[in-house]
Amino acid sequence: MTEAARVSRRRRLAAAATLGMLVLPILVAVLRPGWIQSHEGLSYPIRQVELWRCWQDGLYSARWFPDLCHGQGYPFLSFYAPLVFYLAGLGQLLGLSAVASLKIPIVLGLLAGVAGMYRLTRLGTSRAGALVAAALFTFAPYRLRDLFIRGDLAELLAQSFLPWALWALLRLGQRRDVRHVAAVMIAGTLAILSHNILGMFTGLCLALAAVVAVLSSRERVATAIACGVAGIGTLAGSAFFWAPALHEKQFVQIDQLTTGHYELSRWFVPPLAFFGRGEFPGISQELPMTFELGWAQWLGILLLVALAIGTRAGRFTSPESPPPARRALVVLGLALLAGGLFLTTRAAAPVYAAFPLLTFVQFPWRLLAVATVGAALLGGLGADRLADVVAGRRGWALAAGLVLASTALAWPLVGPKPNGVLPAGVLEPTSLQATRNTTTAGEYLPREVTRIGRPRSFENGVRVEENTRVLAASRRAGRWSLRIESEAPARVTLVDLYYPGWVATANGRLLELGATDGTGNLWFEAPAGTTDVEVRLEPLPVRRGARILSGITWIALLLAVLGARIFGARSSGGRRRVVGRSTSTT
Secondary structure, three states, rough: OOOOHHHHHHHHHHHHHHHHHHHHHHHHHHOOOEEEOOOOOOOOHHHHHHHHHHHHOOOOOOOOOOOOOHHEEEEEHOOOOOOOHHHHHHHHOOOOOHHHHHHHHHHHHHHHHHHHHHHHHOOOOOOOHHHHHHHHHHHOOHHHHHHHHHOOHHHHHHHHHHHHHHHHHHHOOOOOOOHHHHHHHHHHHHHHHHHHHHHHHHHHHHHHHHHHHHHOOOOOHHHHHHHHHHHHHHHOOOHHHHHHHHHHHHHEHHHHOOHHHHHHHOOOOOOOHOOOOOOOOOOOOOOOOOOOOOOHHOOOOOHHHHHHHHHHHOOOOOOOOOOHHHHHHHOOOOOOOOHHHHHHHHHHHHHHHHHHHHHHHHHHHHHHHHHHHHHHHHHHHHHHHHHHHHOHHHHHHHHHHHHHHHHHHHHOOOOOOEEEEEOOOOOOHHHHHHOOOOOOOOOOEEOOOOOOOOOOOEEEEEEEEOOOEEEEEEEEOOOEEEEEEEOOOOOEEEEEEEOEEEEEEEEEEEEOEEEOOOOOOOEEOOOOEEEEEEEEEOOOHHHHHHHHHHHHHHHHHHHHHHHHHHHHHHHHHHHHHHHHHOOOHO
């Protein structure tokens, strides 16, 4: 290893250690015994219990939670982004509890977020500027409130992957190779699989970053093609989740998410709230949810503006034009900040009205997650510009001051309440069957359900007519195995709710099935005699097709990456041999 390589390695290790120390106070608060007390404090453990139940039953997609809605089942992960629960499930496979496992995606999100913000800003700044950006992002008030007050782990994780996706896409403007296309696809897909709403806006942010990358590139056509391939690849690679969710929303009461309490017009943020404390009280736990951008973040932005104005006025020395990478970051940061703040205010109402899909945002203040990325990026650029003006150790000292300011101002939000013990029964599937436990408004209930209540007249989850007996019944997530004895064809009703994709078979023959009026419970027509019946929740054709598309996409990407490495290594090896021969000849 050369001396330059050793120095580079030491610098990378120092940067990693610094970023780890930066996020350490938050990790300590998260990893304390117990679970985070927040607005969604019970939701995630309940859902994790159900995912683990599905995995134990062999339903690895976990798209049908059997114990929710009074034990009648609920197609939760057919629509809700699953990555938080899949990551936590890996912890349970290793023997961790549901609560301990749920801290795995939090830790990964915090580490990925601070590292991604550092890498993104480092494209056009010094290490000092990138460190400031990482601190402003990590200690952004909205990000901390998302974790410790709202308890929205999915949104936190999706926001953590956004800087990585932006970094990879901007890199395509500099190097158009398979590795960076793969990086865009991986980061974008992870964001989409983390949170429905932020996943959608990640796509919009990537489109914006693609425009910036193309305009700032010397080879615009090649960059545009690379960005297009990366974008299409991201959509195709994540299609196994979003395509069936969009198709199947017609089967559930999804409109509940856009009416009443969740109508977005009720939740626009007054612009003055960005500069101080908001007006909205907390839902529970005596924890307020406010919407300030953060004084340290505003300071970094104002620093960048002041230095830009001062440079033009001749007060500070500066190169005649900033490097292309820095200009690209400034444009991207301004667009993310302005766009994110705008979409949280009532001025954006016509935009939401023009695009009906955006009404599912519910709370426009979610877009502070995007504005936070822009603010951190601009703050890091401001610190870097300051380091240009006051070179040497003073630049590092001022950067350290901004890091400390962002930490100190947000410190009250780091674990504002100690972790608590979950109520008894929350982690027991049998206890969950005694309550409704859906999501916010039962938005994923099948449309056939018009009366919600505890199922009646079921024995072991089955209800039969006279002269019909259930000799055996076994229920697993998304599957039943029954032996029915009946003197004549009879209707058998199961406790599970009807949902498109349920299939009942007897001796390989499909049976008629449907939904009970009002309650929506699943029924099938059993033939006369003693019959073994299998009832399974099968994927619809759109879901099968999307899985195949995503599988082909990732296989193609893997082959492309391996091919690039093999042929690249051969090409570079051949060049080295040619150089060696020419040197010896001379």
